[in-house]
Amino acid sequence: MDASCPPHPSDRADPDRELVDAVLRGAPGAFERLIRSYQGLCWHIIYRMVRHPEDARDLCQETFLRVHQCLHQYRYESALKSWIGQVAYSIALRHLQRKRIPLQEIHADDDAPSLLENVGDDFDLEGAFGQAQSAQLLHAAIDALAPIQRTVLTLYHLEEASIPEIAAITGLAQGTIKSHLFRTRLHLREVLEGRLGVAV
Amino acid sequence: MKHDPNFPSSEDQAHEWSVQERALAAQRAGIDASATDTSLRTYQLMAQVLAQPLDAQLPPDFARRVAQQVARPVDARLESNLLALLGAAMALAALAAALLYGAQWLPALDGGLVGALLRQPWPWALAACLGLTRLSQRWWMQHGPIV
Numbered sequence: 273m274d275a276s277c278p279p280h281p282s283d284r285a286d287p288d289r290e291l292v293d294a295v296l297r298g299a300p301g302a303f304e305r306l307i308r309s310y311q312g313l314c315w316h317i318i319y320r321m322v323r324h325p326e327d328a329r330d331l332c333q334e335t336f337l338r339v340h341q342c343l344h345q346y347r348y349e350s351a352l353k354s355w356i357g358q359v360a361y362s363i364a365l366r367h368l369q370r371k372r373i374p375l376q377e378i379h380a381d382d383d384a385p386s387l388l389e390n391v392g393d394d395f396d397l398e399g400a401f402g403q404a405q406s407a408q409l410l411h412a413a414i415d416a417l418a419p420i421q422r423t424v425l426t427l428y429h430l431e432e433a434s435i436p437e438i439a440a441i442t443g444l445a446q447g448t449i450k451s452h453l454f455r456t457r458l459h460l461r462e463v464l465e466g467r468l469g470v471a472v
Numbered sequence: 473m474k475h476d477p478n479f480p481s482s483e484d485q486a487h488e489w490s491v492q493e494r495a496l497a498a499q500r501a502g503i504d505a506s507a508t509d510t511s512l513r514t515y516q517l518m519a520q521v522l523a524q525p526l527d528a529q530l531p532p533d534f535a536r537r538v539a540q541q542v543a544r545p546v547d548a549r550l551e552s553n554l555l556a557l558l559g560a561a562m563a564l565a566a567l568a569a570a571l572l573y574g575a576q577w578l579p580a581l582d583g584g585l586v587g588a589l590l591r592q593p594w595p596w597a598l599a600a601c602l603g604l605t606r607l608s609q610r611w612w613m614q615h616g617p618i619v
Contacts, residue, residue, distance in 0.1 A: 303542060303543075316526065426526075432500075464518070
């Protein structure tokens with residue numbers, strides 16, 4: 273921030289700004305506090321992307337070391353949550369690219385119109401499977417998703433991030449994120465209703 | 473899978489999206505909205521499963537251990553500053569020794585291997601390259617793109 277500009281009144285109450293200032297000042301415990309605040313977000317992004325717990329732990333650590341190293345470059349243009357999420361997402365993405373793991377599903381036969389034709393309103397889920405088995409089917413189907421679909425779904429449902437927040441983290445257009453969410457949930461619905469089947 | 477940035481592009485898609493979102497809202501509000509609509513029931517179960525914590529978690533002391541790692545470089549920085557200071561003192565001492573006593577032994581180097589080497593431009597170019605690479609690496613780490 274320009275030293276000649278007085279801080280905006282709302283800035284004084286901004287917990288992100290206070291936390292960032294404290295970390296940059298080297299205040300004792302500030303960086304640990306920052307990690308505690310955002311480790312869940314980073315874990316959700318990275319673990320969902322790479323799925324390997326050991327690799328995910330290392331990448332989470334790499335994320336926070338990078339955050340510490342580059343925090344002076346943070347300009348408050350987005351929420352700190354989105355900025356840290358973006359670092360985590362980029363680090364996980366680079367890891368997958370190095371391992372040549374496909375990031376998105378490339379099946380041409382599962383686009384939305386055909387999926388919509390395959391699902392019906394008359395399917396009795398609990399009658400067919402029971403809740404526990406349905407949940408097990410769902411977990412297997414989520415694991416089988418491509419990394420980007422899995423991560424977008426997790427950010428939206430588990431992290432309760434909004435679509436603009438997910439767009440800031442992943443760099444994808446908001447319409448593309450909605451499309452990912454829609455098609456992935458439709459695909460899971462079809463798996464659940466037993467029309468595609470998935471190995472459990 | 474094609475992803476349309478102008479989603480939803482049809483009424484069917486808009487309707488299905490609305491069912492998905494109603495199921496999510498009902499799950500977050502803790503309401504069972506599935507009595508009348510089986511698709512809503514499927515999506516609500518999906519929302520419940522997706523909101524469950526992941527099967528693996530970070531270790532409880534993760535934040536403390538990572539914070540300790542970045543605290544340590546304060547000592548490392550002091551050590552590297554002391555090393556730089558020592559290096560500069562040694563270079564100054566070498567320069568002073570060369571100025572004071574060089575007249576006696578520098579001519580002897582002229583005919584030797586070291587003298588021949590120092591008269592070539594490429595060892596100086598190599599040293600300059602190494603120094604510039606090291607400096608640019610440090611700059612990039614501090615000011616380059618975040619990832």
